[in-house]
Amino acid sequence: xxxxxLEHVEKVYDNNVKAVHDFNLKVEDGEFIVLVGxxxxxxxxxxxxxxxxxxxSSGKLYLDGRDITAAPAKDRxxxxxxxxxxxxxxxxxxxxxxxxxxxxxxxxxxIHKKVLAAAEILxxxxxxxxxxxxxxxxxxxxxxMGRSIVRNPKLFLFDEPLSNLDAKLRGATRREIxxxxxxxxxxxxxxxxxxxxxxxxxxRIVCMSMGHVQQIGTPIELYDRPANIFVASFIGLPPMNFFxxxxxxxxxxxxxxxxxxxxxxxxILAAYEGKEITLGxxxxxxxxxxxxxxxxxxxxxxxxxxxxxxxxxxxxxASDRITAKLHGWCQYKPGDTVMVNFxxxxxxxxxxxxxxWGEDKK
Amino acid sequence: xxxxxxxxxxxxxxxxxxxxxxxxxIAIVFDVLYFINIYExxxxxxxGNFYYQYRIGVSxxxxxxxxxxxxxxxxxxxxxxxxxxxxxxxxxxxxxxRIFWLPAQAAAAEVTVGSVTTRVMxxxxxxxxxxxxAASGACCIASGVIGLQRCRELSEHMASLEAKKx
Numbered sequence: 108x109x110x111x112x113l114e115h116v117e118k119v120y121d122n123n124v125k126a127v128h129d130f131n132l133k134v135e136d137g138e139f140i141v142l143v144g145x146x147x148x149x150x151x152x153x154x155x156x157x158x159x160x161x162x163x164s165s166g167k168l169y170l171d172g173r174d175i176t177a178a179p180a181k182d183r184x185x186x187x188x189x190x191x192x193x194x195x196x197x198x199x200x201x202x203x204x205x206x207x208x209x210x211x212x213x214x215x216x217x218i219h220k221k222v223l224a225a226a227e228i229l230x231x232x233x234x235x236x237x238x239x240x241x242x243x244x245x246x247x248x249x250x251x252m253g254r255s256i257v258r259n260p261k262l263f264l265f266d267e268p269l270s271n272l273d274a275k276l277r278g279a280t281r282r283e284i285x286x287x288x289x290x291x292x293x294x295x296x297x298x299x300x301x302x303x304x305x306x307x308x309x310x311r312i313v314c315m316s317m318g319h320v321q322q323i324g325t326p327i328e329l330y331d332r333p334a335n336i337f338v339a340s341f342i343g344l345p346p347m348n349f350f351x352x353x354x355x356x357x358x359x360x361x362x363x364x365x366x367x368x369x370x371x372x373x374x375i376l377a378a379y380e381g382k383e384i385t386l387g388x389x390x391x392x393x394x395x396x397x398x399x400x401x402x403x404x405x406x407x408x409x410x411x412x413x414x415x416x417x418x419x420x421x422x423x424x425a426s427d428r429i430t431a432k433l434h435g436w437c438q439y440k441p442g443d444t445v446m447v448n449f450x451x452x453x454x455x456x457x458x459x460x461x462x463x464w465g466e467d468k469k
Numbered sequence: 470x471x472x473x474x475x476x477x478x479x480x481x482x483x484x485x486x487x488x489x490x491x492x493x494x495i496a497i498v499f500d501v502l503y504f505i506n507i508y509e510x511x512x513x514x515x516x517g518n519f520y521y522q523y524r525i526g527v528s529x530x531x532x533x534x535x536x537x538x539x540x541x542x543x544x545x546x547x548x549x550x551x552x553x554x555x556x557x558x559x560x561x562x563x564x565x566x567r568i569f570w571l572p573a574q575a576a577a578a579e580v581t582v583g584s585v586t587t588r589v590m591x592x593x594x595x596x597x598x599x600x601x602x603a604a605s606g607a608c609c610i611a612s613g614v615i616g617l618q619r620c621r622e623l624s625e626h627m628a629s630l631e632a633k634k635x
Contacts, residue, residue, distance in 0.1 A: 201483035216476040235483050282536075 109171050109184075109261035109294045110136050117167035118152050118318075126152045127317045130166070135298065137289050141297045143305040144315035144341070150298045151266055151317075151404045157296065158187050158264050170261060186255030187264040190271060192247045192328060194239040195255075200226075201235040203344070204253045218257075228290060245276040252287065265297040269304060281307060302342050304340070308331065314338050336385060337459040339453055345390045351457065352378045352386045357387055359452075363420030363427055364399045366449055375463060376454060384463065387453035390414070393431035397423040397448025401429055403439040412436035415445060478626040485547045486619055492612035493543030493557060497536055499605035502565070506533050506598050507571060511590040528571055535560060539609065549623050554616035561609030564602050572598045 111134040118127040127149040134140050142150040155161040157168065159180030168176045175183055192204050201222055208218045224233045229249040239247055248268055255263055265284070269277045273294055288295055299305055302340040305312050306326040314321045314329060314337075322334035333339035339347045352359040354376045359366050370375065376384070402421040406460050419427040421444070431447055438444060454463040507528070537561055545553030575590035590598075 199483065215480060215484075216473060219476055219480045222483075223479075 110134065110167040110169075111151075111262060111294065111296070112167075113157070115170070116153070118149070118156060118158060118161065121162040126138075126318050127156070130320060131321075131322065132313060134294060135164045137292045137294055139295045139297065139308055139309075139310045140313060141299060141305040141309035142313045142315060143299055143302060146449055147317075148315040149318040150300075150313075150315050154187075154264055154266055154296060154298045157262075158185055159183050160187075161363050174292070183262075184260050185262040185264055185431060186260040187266065188228060188248070188255055188268045190267040192239070192251045192271075194247060194250055196239055199236055199238060200231060200242070200250050200253075202320050202452045203239065203250055204235075207254060207258055208298045215293070221257040221259075222253075224254040228256065228287065229253050243276070244272045245280045248272065248280055249283065252284070256287075256291070263293050263295040265295065267299055268297075269301070277304075284308060302344065306342070309354065309423055312342075314341060316341075318439040330414050332462070332464075333387075333453065334462055336387070336455050339387050339462070343389055345432065347387045347389050347453065348393075348429045349455075350388075350419075351383055351426065353383050354381065359384070361419070362424075366399060366452075372452065372454075379454075381383065383457050384458070385455040385457050387455060388429075388449045389451065389453075390430045390432035392449060393429070393433070393447050395433055395445060395447060397446050399447050399449070401431065401445045401447050403443045403445060404441050406437060406439045406441075408436055410436070413439075415439055417445070478622055481619060481623045481626065486549050486616060488548065489554075489557075489616040489619070490543045490547035492608045493539050493546065496557075496564070496605045496612065497539050497543075497609065498606035499601045500532065500535055500539070503598050503605065503635075506594065506601065507575075509594060523569060524544070527532040531567075534567070535563075543562065547614060549616070549620050550622040551617065554613045554620060557609045557613035557616065559619070561606040561611075561613060564606030564609060568599050568602045572602070573579035605627075 111132075113130050115131045116127060116130040117125065119125050130139070130153055131339045132306055140154060144150050152161060156163050158179060159175075159182075163176050164468060166176070167174060168235045170183065184271055195206065198206065204222045204225060205218045208221065208436075209215075222235075223232070229252060231246065231253060234246060239250065240348075242250065248271075251268070268284075269280055272280060281304055284297075288308075297304070297308060306329075309326055311323060311325055312314075312329050313323050316337050322329055324332075324334075329338055329342045333342060333347075336349065340349070350361050350364075354368075357368050357373050359368060399419060400421070401415070401417040401419055403415055403417040407416075407418045412434060413436060415433055415437060416429045417429055417431075418424070419429055431445075454459065456463055508525075527567045538556065542553040542560065546557060572590065572595055576588065576592070578589040579586050579587060581587075597604040
């Protein structure tokens with residue numbers, strides 16, 4: 108159990124590439140934090156700095172109030188689970204899980220108790236005498252987690268642990284990690300580029316891009332109230348649709364469509380009258396029936412929903428491209444025109460790309 | 470049974486019997502030392518007639534078989550297989566028997582070079598090879614006996630676990 112605090116943490120490599128800019132975060136005891144972002148955004152670098160596998164160029168790192176900025180990895184009392192499991196192939200699962208404690212010369216009987224307890228939690232008891240090569244990917248990842256659990260660390264660090272698993276196994280292992288977190292009530296930091304993992308696992312998400320923190324918040328905050336265009340486009344599947352529109356007399360006027368604003372939306376956009384903004388609409392917030400024509404060019408049936416891809420007003424321009432997630436099994440053919448409406452809208456400043464909340468919600 | 474002992478026994482389900490396996494490997498090392506020393510002689514140009522008979526062939530073949538059998542037994546006992554414990558005890562006893570064969574014969578045999586009569590194996594060399602063979606035999610026997618004990622403990626423990634499940 109631990110509190111972790113990062114204050115103005117930065118990482119600059121020898122070639123002057125700045126991988127992490129002014130990272131600030133306070134992780135509460137027992138919290139599950141997910142660092143999410145595209146490849147190269149600095150999330151793994153941040154995790155490695157926390158683990159002590161990378162030096163911190165500037166800033167401070169505190170664990171339970173103790174400054175561990177310069178402490179070596181072995182003295183940080185953290186356990187890291189890697190994407191590639193990092194198991195010893197010549198050892199049995201029992202030996203792999205016991206290894207770190209054996210190195211610390213702990214009492215073998217104590218090690219035995221801890222390994223059995225961890226194996227019980229992870230449902231690995233029947234596999235303890237097997238070698239890693241005899242296990243499935245999901246089981247191997249559980250062993251890697253078990254190796255962390257036996258150490259009873261203050262902080263668990265996960266670096267894209269599910270990336271090597273197939274979709275079905277990823278879902279199952281994700282649920283196991285969630286149960287594990289609830290059972291251990293441990294503080295966990297989890298790095299992923301998969302927004303589904305972030306949304307389902309996290310108490311709070313740290314969304315990163317190009318080494319900068321874009322937004323820190325609960326999953327619903329990031330989904331419902333994204334701070335900027337990057338977060339809005341990164342969180343949500345399929346991604347949000349964006350259009351350049353002009354605010355004009357209580358309506359939004361796009362190149363090929365026009366849509367009325369509610370009273371609340373008018374209040375939010377009061378300062379933007381006559382200006383261009385970016386309108387964001389999530390595919391699931393688009394409904395059939397309305398006054399915006401979409402010319403369909405492809406139709407993907409997902410069972411419960413249908414993804415309809417098209418162009419607003421029949422234009423072939425990329426800026427008019429739209430994806431709608433319509434309820435039910437739709438049978439649109441390429442060339443069909445569907446009339447849609449935007450049920451919920453997000454507004455972004457065209458210059459800064461930041462979300463427009465209006466005066467009361469800033 | 471106290472908890473510590475219970476856990477110690479339970480560990481055997483997952484931890485290899487390295488003590489017995491290592492003892493068997495040490496027995497091999499002592500046997501190699503014996504083999505290196507047994508044919509050493511200051512009067513090699515004359516003792517050749519003593520060793521270069523059937524006994525050198527038998528000695529070499531037995532030694533190869535011993536190395537192979539002990540190594541296989543060390544792997545077997547590592548996994549708590551009772552039959553390999555017995556094999557190690559037999560191999561250990563045979564090492565003790567060997568003390569009274571080639572080393573004893575060589576120590577008792579004399580050769581005459583010119584007017585000087587000398588023993589094929591002097592006392593120091595004799596003591597050395599006896600120590601090597603005795604150590605090798607002791608390691609094998611210890612490995613076998615400890616192995617048997619552990620196999621018994623493990624099978625009892627497994628039986629008690631089965632009974633609990635039932």
